[in-house]
Amino acid sequence: MNIATIEFLLFFTASLLFLLIFLALYYLWNKTSEIEAITRKSVKTMTRLSGGTLLGLLGKEIWDALASAKLPVDRREELENRYVYILQRHIERVLEQGVFDHRKGKNETPSSDAAIGGTKGEIQSWIPQKYVKTLYSIGQETAIPSLDGEQTDLLMDKIQETIGAMLSDIGMQNRQRVLFNRVRNNVNSKDEETDSDEIS
Structure with missing residues (x-):
């Protein structure tokens, strides 16, 4: 085997090696781009459907942080x-859903999670399911x-206890x-609006 043949084989082998490396890198880059695109889409979808964070906390994390008593005072x-x-707003939404579903003949307890509109956009809120069930039942x-007035007062007492x-x-x-006074006032105002709509 002469020198020219050896040089050709070395050149061919090196070229083939570089080509394989290039193809491997291109494949990895392409897959990474696809994964990033899917991730961005998933994050946008989750944010749109579930709301955003509050001071970096999301949904149940907010509840758990407050329940832990480990947060700095400020x-x-x-x-x-x-x-x-x-x-x-989350409490009011569950109550309103109970009212709405009762009038539609439905009985479907909402999820613990809800996207609640705030001053800086939607926040993902979370309430333990036992409280959601209670509030939803009260709403119904x-x-x-x-x-009558006495029965309404009893329901308001239930809301306050919850x-x-x-x-x-x-x-x-x-x-x-x-918090209770705000909820009570808003619930009462909603009832008055509904009554006036039914009369008209």
Whole structure:
């Protein structure tokens, strides 16, 4: 075998090796791009359907952080101040869903998760399922047309007790009066709007 043949074989082998390396790198780059595209799409979908974070916490993480009592005082206060409105709207949404479903003849307890609109966009909120069931049931009861004043007061007491239990779980008992009053006022105003719609 002469020198020219050896040089040709070396050149051919090196070229083939470089080609294989290039193809392998291209394949990896292509797959990585596909995975990144799928991931971005999934994140956008999840955010759109489930809401975003609150101080970096998402859904059940918010509840668990408040329940753990391990947050620094300043961070806890900030989280409570922003979460109390989200929790209020979540409670109202479950109650409203109960009312709506009762009027439609449905009985489907909502999920613990909900995307709640806040001042800076939607936040993913989470409530333990036992409280969701209780609030949903109360909502269905409030939709009964024949309720008298005493029965309505009893339902409001149930709402207050449920809110108290929820806030006790996450160490926010001091927010109970304000939160309940807001929920009660909003629920009452919704009922008045519904009554006027039915009359008209």
